[in-house]
Amino acid sequence: xxxxxxxxxxxxxDNKPYMQDYELDEAEMAGRQMLLDxxxxxxxxxxxxxxxxxxxxxxxxxxxxxxxxxxGLACITPISSLKQPIKxxxxxxxxxxxxxxxxxxxxxxxxxxxxxxxxxxxxVPEIERLQxxxxxxKLDGLYECILCGCCSTACPSFWWNxxxxxxxxxxxxxxxxLIDSRDKATNERLDELEDPFRLFRCHSIMNCVEACxxxxxxxxxxxxxxxxxxxxxx
Amino acid sequence: xxxxxxxxxxxxxxIGAGGAGLRAALQLAQADLHVAxxxxxxxxxxxxxxxxxxxxxxxxxxxxxxxxxxxxxxxxGSDFLGDQDAIEYxxxxxxxxxxxxxHAGVPFTRLENGRIYQRAFGGQSQNYGGDQAARTCAAADRxxxxxxxxxxQQNLQARTHFFDEYFATDLLVSExxxxxxxMVIDIASGEPIIIEAKSTxxxxxxxxxxxxxxxxxxxxTGDGMAMVLRAGMxxxxxxxxxxxPTGIAGLGxxxxxxxxxxxxxxxxxxxxxxxxxxxxxAMDLASRDVVSRAIATEIREGRGCGEKxxxxxxxxxxLDSDIVKNRLPGIRDMSIRFAGVDPVDAPIPVFPTAHYTMxxxxxxxxxxxxxxxxxxxxxxxxxxxAIGECACVSVHGANRLGGNSLLDIVVFGKAAxxxxxxxxxxxxxxxxxxxxxxxRAVEHINRWEKTGEGESVAEMTNEMRAMMEEFCGVFRTQxxxxxxxxxxxxxxxxxxxxxxxxxxxxxxxxxxxxxxLENQLEVAMATMLSAAARQESRGAHSRLDFPERDDRxxxxxxxxxxRDGGVLDYKxxxxxxxxxxxxxxxxxxx
Numbered sequence: 001x002x003x004x005x006x007x008x009x010x011x012x013x014d015n016k017p018y019m020q021d022y023e024l025d026e027a028e029m030a031g032r033q034m035l036l037d038x039x040x041x042x043x044x045x046x047x048x049x050x051x052x053x054x055x056x057x058x059x060x061x062x063x064x065x066x067x068x069x070x071x072g073l074a075c076i077t078p079i080s081s082l083k084q085p086i087k088x089x090x091x092x093x094x095x096x097x098x099x100x101x102x103x104x105x106x107x108x109x110x111x112x113x114x115x116x117x118x119x120x121x122x123x124v125p126e127i128e129r130l131q132x133x134x135x136x137x138k139l140d141g142l143y144e145c146i147l148c149g150c151c152s153t154a155c156p157s158f159w160w161n162x163x164x165x166x167x168x169x170x171x172x173x174x175x176x177x178l179i180d181s182r183d184k185a186t187n188e189r190l191d192e193l194e195d196p197f198r199l200f201r202c203h204s205i206m207n208c209v210e211a212c213x214x215x216x217x218x219x220x221x222x223x224x225x226x227x228x229x230x231x232x233x234x
Numbered sequence: 235x236x237x238x239x240x241x242x243x244x245x246x247x248x249i250g251a252g253g254a255g256l257r258a259a260l261q262l263a264q265a266d267l268h269v270a271x272x273x274x275x276x277x278x279x280x281x282x283x284x285x286x287x288x289x290x291x292x293x294x295x296x297x298x299x300x301x302x303x304x305x306x307x308x309x310x311g312s313d314f315l316g317d318q319d320a321i322e323y324x325x326x327x328x329x330x331x332x333x334x335x336x337h338a339g340v341p342f343t344r345l346e347n348g349r350i351y352q353r354a355f356g357g358q359s360q361n362y363g364g365d366q367a368a369r370t371c372a373a374a375d376r377x378x379x380x381x382x383x384x385x386x387q388q389n390l391q392a393r394t395h396f397f398d399e400y401f402a403t404d405l406l407v408s409e410x411x412x413x414x415x416x417m418v419i420d421i422a423s424g425e426p427i428i429i430e431a432k433s434t435x436x437x438x439x440x441x442x443x444x445x446x447x448x449x450x451x452x453x454x455t456g457d458g459m460a461m462v463l464r465a466g467m468x469x470x471x472x473x474x475x476x477x478x479p480t481g482i483a484g485l486g487x488x489x490x491x492x493x494x495x496x497x498x499x500x501x502x503x504x505x506x507x508x509x510x511x512x513x514x515x516a517m518d519l520a521s522r523d524v525v526s527r528a529i530a531t532e533i534r535e536g537r538g539c540g541e542k543x544x545x546x547x548x549x550x551x552x553l554d555s556d557i558v559k560n561r562l563p564g565i566r567d568m569s570i571r572f573a574g575v576d577p578v579d580a581p582i583p584v585f586p587t588a589h590y591t592m593x594x595x596x597x598x599x600x601x602x603x604x605x606x607x608x609x610x611x612x613x614x615x616x617x618x619x620a621i622g623e624c625a626c627v628s629v630h631g632a633n634r635l636g637g638n639s640l641l642d643i644v645v646f647g648k649a650a651x652x653x654x655x656x657x658x659x660x661x662x663x664x665x666x667x668x669x670x671x672x673x674r675a676v677e678h679i680n681r682w683e684k685t686g687e688g689e690s691v692a693e694m695t696n697e698m699r700a701m702m703e704e705f706c707g708v709f710r711t712q713x714x715x716x717x718x719x720x721x722x723x724x725x726x727x728x729x730x731x732x733x734x735x736x737x738x739x740x741x742x743x744x745x746x747x748x749x750x751l752e753n754q755l756e757v758a759m760a761t762m763l764s765a766a767a768r769q770e771s772r773g774a775h776s777r778l779d780f781p782e783r784d785d786r787x788x789x790x791x792x793x794x795x796x797r798d799g800g801v802l803d804y805k806x807x808x809x810x811x812x813x814x815x816x817x818x819x820x821x822x823x824x
Contacts, residue, residue: 012738031484044692047744048736052275055451057487057568059379060279076571097422098741104276117387118339128336130348136341143341143373143380147278182339 002026002038003085006049010098017096021085022046035082036063036075050099058213061148065100066092071150071211091149093159106162107149113166114174114192119185135181141216142176145169151208151218157201165201166193168208168218175221178228190229199225237676239417240427243664244270244395246654247415247431249402249458251277253285253378254622254643255437256385258601261651263392267658270429272397272418274453274746277386281439281451282643285378286490286564287355288370289335289640291328295345296352296368298360301325304369306817308638311357311521312631313773314789314819315471317808320599320627324638324645331644332371340384342373343561353561354495357521357635357824366519368495370637375492375564381640397429401746402457404675405434405465405618408668413618415667416461417675421746424739426679428672432661433617433654436461436595436603437647440623441757442475445588446699449481449488458624460753462595463760464678467605467615468793468803470626471593472757473765473775476634477708479525481587482573483545488589489565489582491636494518496557498550500529501581502537508546513824520824523633523774526586530708533585540583547581586708592634592774593764594626596793601625601650606793611805617661619654621646628791631807632773682748688733691748698725698751698758706762711779715766722759723799729755760794767802768792785819 002024009017022042029037036056043049051074052062058076065074066089068082079086094102120129152158152167166174174193177183193199199222208218246262248255251273262269273280292299305325309316336342336350343351350371358367373380389396399421406414406428415431441456442448459469479500480489494500499518502508512528513520520528529546532538539547550558555578558566562577569575569582596604598612601621607613622643629642705718729752736744770784771777793803809816 010738010740012740043744044690047690047692047734047747048738050741050743052279052743054275054279054453055281055284057284058571059376059564060275060281060283060451062275062279098738101741103422108276112390115391117391118337118384120337124337126333128333128342128350131344132348133344133346136344139341140374143383144376146283146379147276177339180339180341 002079004042005085005087006100007089008099009096010048029079033078033080034075035067035077035079035086038079039074050101052101059146061146064091064148064150066090071154073148073150073213076213091153093153093162104149107152107167107169110152110166110170111147111173114170115189116173116177118177118180118183120182121184129182131181138179139176142172142179142221144214145172145216146214148213150211150213154207154211156205156207157203161197161201164197166198168222171199171202171225172216172218172221175225178225190232193225194229237672241430242270242427243430244268245431245658246270246433246435247272247429248435248437249416250280250437250439250622250624251396252280252437252439252622252643253282253382253385253640254647255435256382256389257644257647258435258437258621258651259394260385260388260392261648262654263389263394265655267655268395270395270397270431272400272402272429274399274401274421276398277396278383280382281454282378282382284451284488285640286375286488287492287495288353288372288377288637289332289381289644290355290369290635290637291332291371291641292325292369293329293332293350293352293371295349299367299369301328302814303360303362303367304328306362307357307359308629308635309817310822311633311635313633313783313822314785315628315631315772315791315807317628318811318816319808320629322811322814323599324629324641327645328641331648335381335384335644338384338388340373340380342371353492354519355636356491356494356519356525358519366516370495372492375490375562378640401749402461403749404678405461406667406671406675407465408665408671412616412665414665417672417679419679422741424742428667430664430667432664433619433657435601435619435621435650435654436624437620437622438624440591441754442588442591444699444702444754444758444761446703447481447486448588449478449486450589455750455754456757457750457753458620459595460756462603462620463756463796466797467603468596468795469594469760470596470791470793471628471764472760472794473768473792474592474632474773475588475761476522476590476592476774477526477586478589479522479529479586480548480584481589482569483583483585485572486587487568487572489548489569489584491522493548493550493562493565496561497553498548501547501549502532503539503543504537508532508537516824521633522636523776524824526708527776529586545583545585548584549581550577551579551581590634590639591623592626592630592632594624595620597621597625597627599627599649600653601646602653606803606805617657619650621650632775682734682745683737684733685737686733688731689728691732691734691744691751694725694728694732695747695751695754698722698755702758702761706765708776710765710775710777712766715762718762719766722755722762726755726759756796759796759800763800763802764792764794789819
């Protein structure tokens, strides 16, 4: 038997949240091994159990949740890696809509704040803008972010100031454009980060690195932005 | 207000926020139109994000190339069922649109000289069937992710209005057939709203989730196709479902054709590179239908691998490990996680897996939905557009080439956007909403409020998926297909008895799975019935009892209507390109 303890809350009928126990026979997994596979089977028995999911292979970022105390994606977390009962909670610090589903808007809002689009006002060439392989490689480890929110919602600085501190995911995006050789708004982007909260609330707690299911390193990106700011002021 | 339902008004309603919907929305928003994008998931969770290998365009950065060679390959790949006007349009537009994406920030992998990296993909040739071409523009093996995120970012900048996590249930259509918007439900609150629009664009993606083993995301349930069927219009060529040769065996996760483009190959239990017997020249880079049939044949004839001899192996470990690590990092990661195999050291177990819907909502090359009216087979339906995998232009015909789907969504996303801008100039005002159409949509929503004993949505969904796999797979026969038609008809008959246990208003995912079940059953019936009728083998539709292509009888598009339990009609293939000579049907060898 696989045992679970899952956070439940439906504002339509519950006064307050509670933890519900579930069990699943291992045989029902029929060779499938991930936490999401188990959740889908549980939902077949109890259709009220609610969570987001889509690609089921770790690229869409829908099924982020708190798994035994750590943030991760259910679809790429093997059941065998988890101590039982498997405790599932919504992403910490976010308003809960229902069960494991949180309102991601505070997270998306900070993403939008960093103007996550390429800015280049130079005349448009008739071919691609050339970029050296070396410059392109600087984007590796940055552009792959899937906006699952695991990092920002694992960050105490983001918990305290979700409206003022951008959080690791948005800062990773910010650096993705700061370092892109094709982007021409480096100074303007840095100007907007010179603020006591937006960037500098990062206290290098490093939870973000631990939490990222794609093995990206937001803390390093934040560190590099600080270095860019420093280099600019000196 | 109508039936107490809130009404929102826009110039254009885009349903679906994958690459197609976002490319169209961008065109419209940049033209200062008021555009609403409705998506049942947050835009970057759309299935475009999972596209790996790349996007075809004859840039010629790596091998000599031109759009006409690309057109030839696409027509041949389609097994001569593709419409050559649309194919010419797409292949001509490709280079400009890839470059536009690059300008929009897509982080394409680069060559030494700073230009976009291109890799070899299946079915690509130089000089009309000559040497292998390298035509697929790639961002490592995460091209779909890179394109989808960049398009979303561009839309944020253009201030497109997003309705994230809203589910569209039905089109609203005037009595004289003008599409007026759609009924949608706010998933978080459960409340319906009417989005009234002067033009409506469907970009809801494919339906390969109707199969049990599928490379597709769980959201690919054919919603737009079913909405069109419910509105009385047809879907086209639904019998053509692409089985990708290399899904992870037993699980279905996609292992990109880029693995073979970078030099990987398939082997059977004897370690033999069996593709040489099926496609002596192109080998592992033959068209997907050819490779999938070869794998299925190897397994049927007892040369499969593993204890159950139920898969073949995809070998990469003979390649320089840096190629795997740098050009195929996502594949390596997926293989380690799901198959427990690091392709740097050992081969990946693979099996043909339902992947792509070549058929869909019939459109012309401007993205206008077309339907037979009186004696005209292709009358544009006013105010209604469809693009991407939910549509059938048809550029893919009976078999899509790898790298042509990301191209399709961008090319026709832009084309539809441009046409809608023109349409709105001639149709600047909202027409009066049709109350009967609203009433039908409300009745549809209320259907799931029935409580009491009944079958569950999950049970029926599982049953349908198993049926599609058993009765409508890689190889098909009349007997099996006819049985499949009866099986799916049986499910449709039972649908009325399905009950939703969870009646909560708040983020009720079970409720939307119920709507998705209805949609999938509509599509499953269209697929099965269209397949049972087509007595020839063409592209992905492979009949053991009719092994040859029959151009005299069957070089025509299937149209399926859902009235009277399913009705079929046919219309000719558009064999005349826009400016060049037609490629006449010839025997297709790789």
